[in-house]
Amino acid sequence: MSTPPRRTQVGIIGAGPAGLFLAHLLHRQGIKSVILETRTREEVEGTIRAGVLEQWTVDLMQDLGLGERMRREGHFHRGITLRFAGESHHLDFEDLTGGKRVTVYPQHEVLKDLVAARLADGGELHFGVRDVGLHDLTTDRPRLTYTTRDGEPQVLHCDFIAGVDGSQGLSRQSIEGRTEYGHLYPFGWLGILVEAPPSHHELIYARHERGFALLSTRSPEIQRLYIQCGPTDDVAEYPDERIWSELHRRLETVDGWTLTEGRIFQKGVIGMRSFVCDRMQHGRLFIAGDAAHIVPPTGAKGLNLAVADAVYLSRGLDCFYRTGRQDGLDRYTETCLRRIWKAERFSWYMTTLLHTNPAESPFEHRIRLADLDYVVHSRAAATALAENYVGLPLD
Ligand SMILES: Cc1cc2nc3c(=O)[nH]c(=O)nc-3n(C[C@H](O)[C@H](O)[C@H](O)COP(=O)(O)OP(=O)(O)OC[C@H]3O[C@@H](n4cnc5c(N)ncnc54)[C@H](O)[C@@H]3O)c2cc1C
Structure with a gap:
C-alpha cells in the first residue's frame, strides 16, 4: 500500500x-x-x-x-599564471579587479x-x-x-x-x-590526483605545442593536474611515466621551474563540450x-x-x-x-586560447599565440580576462 x-x-x-x-x-x-x-x-x-x-x-x-x-x-588565490613559449606570466586578479580573488x-x-x-x-x-x-x-x-x-x-x-x-x-x-x-571540442582532459606538495601556490595554465596542461592544488598534500588528450582516450593508454613526461614537457620553463612528482592515486578522462x-x-x-x-x-x-x-x-x-x-x-x-x-x-x-587543436591551421596557431601575448602585455586585455575569471557581478 x-x-x-x-x-x-x-x-x-x-x-x-x-x-x-x-x-x-x-x-x-x-x-x-x-x-x-x-x-x-x-x-x-x-x-x-x-x-x-x-x-x-x-x-x-x-x-x-x-x-x-x-x-x-x-586556498585564496590572488591570480593565475599563464605559461607559453617557456615563460610564465602572472595575472594579478586582485590588482586588476579592485580586490577580487578566487x-x-x-x-x-x-x-x-x-x-x-x-x-x-x-x-x-x-x-x-x-x-x-x-x-x-x-x-x-x-x-x-x-x-x-x-x-x-x-x-x-x-x-x-x-x-x-x-x-x-x-x-x-x-x-x-x-x-x-551544442559544441563538441576535438580534445579532452586526462586528470590525475597526486600525493605531493604543491609545485606552485596558484593555478598554472600552460599552452604548449604538445597540448594544454593545468596545474592546480587541492590541499598541502594533494595536487590536481591535467593534460590535454584525445576526447575518447582510455586511461590505460597513459601509464604514470607517460603522464609525468608530458607534464614536464608542457609545463617546463626557460628559467628551470620544477614540477614535484608524487604517487598518482586517481586518473580519469573527461570529454569537453x-x-x-x-x-x-x-x-x-x-x-x-x-x-x-x-x-x-x-x-x-x-x-x-x-x-x-x-x-x-x-x-x-x-x-x-x-x-x-x-x-x-x-x-x-x-x-x-x-x-x-x-x-x-x-x-x-579560454579553451580555444589554451589548447592545440589538431584541425587548427598554422595561421590560427599564430593568432592564439598573439592573443596570449596581448593578454599578458595589455592591462585592458588582462582585466577583461580577470573580471570574467573572478566572476561577473550577479546583477
Ligand atoms: C568530471 C567533471 C569535472 C568537472 N570539473 C569542473 C571544474 O574543474 N570546474 C568547474 O567549474 N566545473 C567543473 N565541472 C562542472 C561542475 O562540477 C558542474 O557544473 C556542477 O556540478 C553543476 O552542478 P549541478 O547541481 O547543476 O549538477 P550536478 O552536480 O550534476 O548535480 C545533479 C544531481 O542530480 C542528481 N540526479 C540526477 N538525476 C536525478 C533524478 N532523476 N532524480 C534525483 N536526482 C537526480 C545527480 O545524482 C546529482 O547529484 C566538472 C564536471 C564533471 C562531470
Whole structure:
C-alpha cells in the first residue's frame, strides 16, 4: 500500500550545487522545500569535480553561514599564471579587479558543508531515491512521484518544481519547445590526483605545442593536474611515466621551474563540450545548473553558474511568495541566459586560447599565440580576462 501524498512548496530534483544552494536560499526566505537525490550521501560527498569558487560564490556561502570550514581550509588565490613559449606570466586578479580573488575549495567539500547544514536545519533531503517522475507541470499543483531508498512509492505535491538533476537528468526532457545549442571540442582532459606538495601556490595554465596542461592544488598534500588528450582516450593508454613526461614537457620553463612528482592515486578522462538549453521553464518546472547548460572546465565556471541560476530562481520564488507576483519567475530564463552566454563565451575563449587543436591551421596557431601575448602585455586585455575569471557581478 502506498503512503498518503505529501506536500511542500518547492520540490527539488538533485542534490548537486544548484539543488543544495537553492534549498538553503529558500530556507532563509522561509520557503519549504524537499530535495530528492538518486545517489547515496557517500557518493554525492565523494565525487571529485570542480574546485574554483568565484568571489561572489564565496561571499554567498559566508552570507548563508556556510563558509566557516571554507575560510579555514580553502586556498585564496590572488591570480593565475599563464605559461607559453617557456615563460610564465602572472595575472594579478586582485590588482586588476579592485580586490577580487578566487578560492580553491573542492566541490565535494562545498557539498559536505551544504548537506550537513541542511540536515542540521531539519530540512528534508532524501538520498537513494528511484524512479522520479514529473507530473501536471502546467497546472498550479505539479506532482513528483518517486520510490524511497526503502522501496516505498511516494507522491509529493508541490507549488513549483526545480529540475537541478545535472546534464544526464530527466527534467530538461520536460521543457517543451526548447532549442539546444551544442559544441563538441576535438580534445579532452586526462586528470590525475597526486600525493605531493604543491609545485606552485596558484593555478598554472600552460599552452604548449604538445597540448594544454593545468596545474592546480587541492590541499598541502594533494595536487590536481591535467593534460590535454584525445576526447575518447582510455586511461590505460597513459601509464604514470607517460603522464609525468608530458607534464614536464608542457609545463617546463626557460628559467628551470620544477614540477614535484608524487604517487598518482586517481586518473580519469573527461570529454569537453559546450551546451545551452534556451528555455529553462515549462509551466511550474524550472531547470537550473548543468541540467540547462554545460561549459568546458577551462574557465572554472560550471559550479559557479549553477549557483547563479539557484540565486535567480530563489529571487523569483521569494517575490512570488511575498507579493503573489510572477514577473520575476517569468523573467527567469532571460535573466539566467544573459549570464550563461557570457560564461559560455569565456569558457570557449579560454579553451580555444589554451589548447592545440589538431584541425587548427598554422595561421590560427599564430593568432592564439598573439592573443596570449596581448593578454599578458595589455592591462585592458588582462582585466577583461580577470573580471570574467573572478566572476561577473550577479546583477
Ligand atoms: C568530471 C567533471 C569535472 C568537472 N570539473 C569542473 C571544474 O574543474 N570546474 C568547474 O567549474 N566545473 C567543473 N565541472 C562542472 C561542475 O562540477 C558542474 O557544473 C556542477 O556540478 C553543476 O552542478 P549541478 O547541481 O547543476 O549538477 P550536478 O552536480 O550534476 O548535480 C545533479 C544531481 O542530480 C542528481 N540526479 C540526477 N538525476 C536525478 C533524478 N532523476 N532524480 C534525483 N536526482 C537526480 C545527480 O545524482 C546529482 O547529484 C566538472 C564536471 C564533471 C562531470
